[in-house]
Amino acid sequence: MGVAGCGKTSVGEEMAQRVGRPYLDGDELHPTANVEKMRQGIALTDADRWPWLDLVAAELARDGALIIGCSALKRAYRDRIRAGAGGPVTFVHLEGSRDLIAARMAERAGHYMPLSLLDSQFAALEPPSADEAISVNIDQPLNALVSRILAELERRTG
Ligand SMILES: Nc1ncnc2c1ncn2[C@@H]1O[C@H](COP(=O)(O)OP(=O)(O)OP(=O)(O)O)[C@@H](O)[C@H]1O
Numbered sequence: 557m558g559v560a561g562c563g564k565t566s567v568g569e570e571m572a573q574r575v576g577r578p579y580l581d582g583d584e585l586h587p588t589a590n591v592e593k594m595r596q597g598i599a600l601t602d603a604d605r606w607p608w609l610d611l612v613a614a615e616l617a618r619d620g621a622l623i624i625g626c627s628a629l630k631r632a633y634r635d636r637i638r639a640g641a642g643g644p645v646t647f648v649h650l651e652g653s654r655d656l657i658a659a660r661m662a663e664r665a666g667h668y669m670p671l672s673l674l675d676s677q678f679a680a681l682e683p684p685s686a687d688e689a690i691s692v693n694i695d696q697p698l699n700a701l702v703s704r705i706l707a708e709l710e711r712r713t714g
């Protein structure tokens with residue numbers, strides 16, 4: 557979880573490869589209207605996000621081993637996913653500064669999400685506390701970042 561451009565896809569795909577689990581990008585579950593809104597530089601509302609969050613939860617209910625990338629910016633969104641998943645969900649927050657994420661988004665080509673929406677992403681973000689999620693700083697190479705997450709998951713779940 558985390559704001560646009562924080563690394564959900566990159567980290568999720570790398571984690572999936574390392575642990576041999578499937579990865580699904582939450583972006584693929586957005587209704588077309590949501591994608592069109594974002595493409596036009598209009599931030600999603602709660603009403604836009606609820607049906608999408610329910611699809612994310614349904615995927616987790618279908619496969620509890622799934623690694624899924626989802627912004628899950630607000631506490632209520634995470635609660636909705638937990639409730640719909642019907643089993644334990646571990647959130648990993650990819651934390652980074654606005655400047656670092658803006659720089660990475662500016663370099664990324666071919667994505668519908670415009671840099672202009674980044675401030676609205678940070679405005680909506682309710683960072684999870686330590687008892688709600690694992691938080692990792694994204695200012696490190698991808699491999700190190702994924703190793704840190706896997707070590708923390710191992711420490712928590714054994
Ligand atoms: N640890 C890292 N170090 C350097 N670059 C990174 C790292 N993680 C991701 N990136 C780069 O940052 C950009 C954003 O990453 P990515 O697309 O994975 O983020 P995202 O959270 O999935 O974005 P969105 O939610 O907008 O789809 C990409 O160009 C990616 O290659």
Ligand SMILES: O=C(O)[C@H](O)[C@@H](O)[C@H](O)[C@H](O)CO
Nearest residue numbers: 559560561583600627628669
């Ligand atoms: O909740 C939201 O506003 C959206 O999910 C966005 O975060 C994007 O889907 C994603 O991050 C792509 O950039």
